[in-house]
Amino acid sequence: MTKQKFIQMTKSEFAEAMDVIKKSIIDDLKYSFSKQPFINSVENMKNDFRGFIGKFSGKCADKKEETTTENEDDSSIIDDIKNFFKDITRPLTKDLFIERALGFKNFIYETFSTVVFVIVGVIIIRFFIVDVRWIPSGSMIPTIKEGDRVFVERFSRFYSTPQRGDIMVFYPPFTELEYTPVLVFKRLTGFFCKDVAFIKRVIGLPGEKFEIKKASDGTYSVYINNKPLEEPYIKSNLDYTPCERIEINCGPFTIPEHEYLMLGDNRDGSWDGRFWGTVDEDMFIGKAVFRFWPVTRIKPFVRPKY
Secondary structure, three states: OOOOOOEOOHHHHHHHHHHHHHHHHHHHHHHHHHHHHHHHHHHHHHHHHHHHHHHHHHHOOOOOOOOOOOOHHHHHHHHHHHHHHHHHHHOEEEHHHHHHHHHHHHHHHHHHHHEEEEEEEEHHHHHHHHHEEEEEOOOOOOOOOOOOOOEEEOOHHOOOOOOOEEEEEEEEOOOOOOOOOOHHHHHHHHOOOOOOEEEEEEEEEEEEEEEEEEEEOOOEEEEEEOOEEOOOOOOOOOOOOOOOOOOOOOOOEEEEOOOOEEEOOOOOOOOOOHHHHHHEEHHEEEEEHHOOOOOOOOEEEOOOOO
């Protein structure tokens, strides 16, 4: 009795099989770079939307319910296992080789497409819509505490500028952002991104005169264009880093055009614009709009009225 060979394919058959596989891969690539995938995606979205509407309007087509007993389920699983082991022990012929290669190709293609779709989706959401930030310090106490997680909306920056009282996330002015493809990808997706970002409140606007003054009772106040600014959100008007310190700038000075003065609500525990100056408008990432964690302190951030 002769032993059956596992590979039952000649060199010419193998070459023919590889030609079929190559042609299939080329056809898939041509299809991927055509307009048809986009058209199909739009059609699928339309059909999904119609189905969703139909489901809740009572117009969805009735579907016969398929019921299976527990024994039938167990039998189906056993049959699938048997068929799997039976399939992998079949002699490898030309047709079987093509079938398995195309199946593997489809698996890789679908996996790659899913990964690309997810990455593109993450980039679109994080860059154009909303970002999620974890707060590592207490510079914004009592408004935002260390360990809080907040939503940062990013779409308003395309049609408006920050207003006084907005809580903004931004790159500090001493940060030099590099724009290599890898770093830009990390910045857009958030994957392994090590860029340092701050979160502070907009206090001074472009062209305004800024100053911090200390009263005889020891309290501090921010003055904008020589008028005191009411700030009910700060921790305390007594807890301020003293203006006498050499590294701090309490003014008076005029904020340059297209730049903003940012301060933390915890004036005695915030490394902010008093130390490193103003922030260019191009350094803003987005506006903090909502705290979603911890759940006991869920709250939207509303711009105060001055």
